[in-house]
Amino acid sequence: MPGRLRHLQTPLPGKTVEFVINGRKVVGREGDSLLTAILANHKAVRQSEFGDGLRAGFCFMGACQDCWVELSDGGKVRACTTLLEEGIHVSLPEPKL
Template identity: 50%
Template sequence: MPSTLPSTHAPASRREPQFIRVAETRREPLHFFLDGQEVAALQGDTLLTAVLMQQRRVRESEFSGAPRAGFCLIGACQDCWMRTEDGKRVRACSTLVTEGMRVLTRLAAVEAGAADETGDAR
């Protein structure tokens, strides 16, 4: 559910990063696809780190559509589940990003892909 707390800040752009890298900048770069767009990460980054280096959310809640960015960041809370383009669920906090990996932040995009593969509308 979206927050009802008052805010003095304007809503952040979806592509504004949540994280900024300040260390370990010399690891080998790699590329992966986030919602169909090619983006960069570094070898050894978790999917959570790689995604939050690009934008402010890991996914949208399947219940409310509210943005989610993980909660505990250590694998205990179950809030960082994402889907690959083929529909496989992965935990962003404990899955290493790999070259060419293709992940989605919106459940609707996963469902649309499944409908395309089967020819059925969901």
């Protein structure tokens, strides 16, 4: 699934970091926030609970609480204020289309 964000510079500087979204291996870049890495590989972070729209984070600085994601260990983090780590497993709800 193509992501919502696109990097403007190619090839990208820095090290590639592998992580997993819903069991699918994907890559981000060292220094990316988890939200940036998710949205470069996935259309949305979650389904809106107030309507039929997809949500993709809003403020990118940890204030709006729109980017909470669940990790494979059951923990939850704000993706916009969490740095991408090698091997992290993220569980995202599948969007209802």
